[in-house]
Amino acid sequence: MRTMKILLTFGIALLISGCLQPSLHPLFTEKDLVFDPGLIGAWVGENEKETWILQKAGDHTYDLFYEGERDSAKYEVHLVRLGKFEFLDIYPQVPEMCDHALLIPAHMFSIIRRDGDTLRNAMLNPDWLEDMIARKKLKIAHERLDDRIVLTASTKELQKFILKYAEDMNAFRDPAVLHRQK
Numbered sequence: 001m002r003t004m005k006i007l008l009t010f011g012i013a014l015l016i017s018g019c020l021q022p023s024l025h026p027l028f029t030e031k032d033l034v035f036d037p038g039l040i041g042a043w044v045g046e047n048e049k050e051t052w053i054l055q056k057a058g059d060h061t062y063d064l065f066y067e068g069e070r071d072s073a074k075y076e077v078h079l080v081r082l083g084k085f086e087f088l089d090i091y092p093q094v095p096e097m098c099d100h101a102l103l104i105p106a107h108m109f110s111i112i113r114r115d116g117d118t119l120r121n122a123m124l125n126p127d128w129l130e131d132m133i134a135r136k137k138l139k140i141a142h143e144r145l146d147d148r149i150v151l152t153a154s155t156k157e158l159q160k161f162i163l164k165y166a167e168d169m170n171a172f173r174d175p176a177v178l179h180r181q182k
Contacts, residue, residue, distance in 0.1 A: 020108045020123060020124075020126065021108065021109070021123070021124040021125070021126040021129055021149070021151065022106030022107070022108060022148075022150050022151065023106055023107045023108070023109065023150070023151035023152075023153070023158060024104075024106060024107070024150065024151065024152050025107065025151070025152070025153065025154055025155050025158060026078070026089050026091070026107050026155055026158075027078075027080050027082075027087055027089040027107065027109050027155065027158050027159060027162060028078050028080040028089055028155065029155060030060075032080045032081060032082060032159070033060035033078055033079065033080060033081075034060070034079050034080070034081045034086070035056075035059065035060050035079060036079055036086075036114070037056075038114060039054050039062065039079065039114065039119070040054050040055060040056055040062070041053070041054060041180055041181070042180070042181035043119055043178035043179065043180055043181065044178060044179055044180075044181045045176060045177070045178055046177050046178075046179070049068065049069040050066070050067065050068045050069070050176075050178075051066075051067045051181070052064060052065070052066055052178060053065040053067075054077065057076065060078060060079070061076060061077070061078060062076075062077040062078070062079070063075070063076065063077070063093075064076075064077045064090065073092065073093075074092075074093040075090050075091060075092055075093055076090075076091045076092075076093055077089065077090050077091070078091075079112075082159055082162065082163050082166075083163055083166075085111060085163070085166045086111070086112050086113070086114075087109055087110060087111050087112065087162065088109070088110045088112055088121065089107055089108075089109060090107065090108045090109070090110065091105060091106075091107050091108075092105045092106075106150065108123065108124070109123070109124045109158075109162065110122055110123045110124065110172070111162075111166060111172050113175075116180075117179055117180035118177065118178070118179055118180075119177070119178040119179075119180075120175035120176070120177055120178075121175055121176045121178065122172035122173055122174065122175035122176070123172065123173050124162075124171065124172060124173075125170065125171055125172055125173045126148075126149065128168075128170045128171050129149060129171075130149060133149065138161075140153050140157065140158075140161050141153040141154070141157060
């Protein structure tokens with residue numbers, strides 16, 4: 001029960017805090033999925049305050065166990081290849097809780113680059129997205145949830161959008177650098 005409360009609190013905090021950009025739809029179709037066995041294992045952040053443990057969960061699916069300084073969570077992750085880029089589609093694994101029936105998990109996207117035992121992971125930047133929409137420089141299906149943008153675009157539209165801005169340094173946050181734990 002304590003673990004469920006921690007996961008729920010973490011998920012709600014992420015959505016409210018604005019640190020991650022939620023999407024109702026995934027970034028992938030089955031044909032876009034790839035599996036890299038080199039991602040499997042424990043990865044530690046440069047400050048050693050966070051650990052990612054990736055395990056194979058299916059042909060094209062990973063389980064991600066995230067452990068941070070103040071929180072932990074479990075995610076379902078898909079590695080998505082679009083053009084020359086690889087992305088993670090990260091989806092929370094929230095235990096079924098009948099008293100929280102209105103909690104809707106959302107997809108989060110990051111662009112990754114793995115070079116041997118170094119993994120760079122840059123999340124889609126919600127501040128950049130907000131600014132681009134406010135200045136009418138970007139049109140993508142979305143809804144506002146309080147002061148937050150929730151992407152509602154279809155998978156096809158998301159793919160077109162993410163590929164267009166994949167090399168824009170402002171569209172993705174500074175990458176977190178993780179190193180394989182030996």
